[in-house]
Amino acid sequence: MDRSSFEQLVENALRRLPRRFKNKIKNISIEVEDQPSRELLDDMGIGSGTLFGLYQGVPLTEREWNYGNALPDRIVIYQRPIESAVASPEKIEEIVLDTVMHEIGHYFGFGDRELYEMEAEKNKREGGKEGGWEGEKRRKKR
Numbered sequence: 001m002d003r004s005s006f007e008q009l010v011e012n013a014l015r016r017l018p019r020r021f022k023n024k025i026k027n028i029s030i031e032v033e034d035q036p037s038r039e040l041l042d043d044m045g046i047g048s049g050t051l052f053g054l055y056q057g058v059p060l061t062e063r064e065w066n067y068g069n070a071l072p073d074r075i076v077i078y079q080r081p082i083e084s085a086v087a088s089p090e091k092i093e094e095i096v097l098d099t100v101m102h103e104i105g106h107y108f109g110f111g112d113r114e115l116y117e118m119e120a121e122k123n124k125r126e127g128g129k130e131g132g133w134e135g136e137k138r139r140k141k142r
Contacts, residue, residue: 001083001089003079006079006096009097010096010100012097013096016097025104027073028072028074028075029072029075030074030100031074033076033079034079035050035079036076050081052077052078053076053078053103054076054103055073055106056074056075057073057074058073059109075107077099077100077103102115105118
């Protein structure tokens with residue numbers, strides 16, 4: 001998939017956010033990169049596997065009254081690992097959606113454990129799929 005088509009999937013995922021969350025997102029950059037660097041994976045202790053996405057910043061729940069004048073928080077969605085994980089464009093779209101929602105969850109202060117539990121519950125409601133796209137190797141909060 002070319003970069004602009006992949007970026008469109010990310011934009012579509014952001015449009016699907018409920019309005020009450022969209023209205024609270026401020027000062028955040030959402031980017032697409034090819035893949036995480038080996039150095040980043042090593043820094044995060046990921047010896048095997050990879051990341052689908054990464055949130056870098058200060059979650060809303062950890063900001064104090066004097067928080068301000070800060071660089072934007074950053075979410076990166078990694079295209080190659082997502083494309084390598086599945087074969088169909090529909091599955092790529094599904095992983096992009098899940099990954100964007102997961103990383104936005106970190107922005108709002110949810111930890112990986114909570115997010116994986118929510119994803120597993122969502123997947124049960126949608127027909128018993130296994131949750132988390134191999135959880136730990138997919139994406140970790142930095």
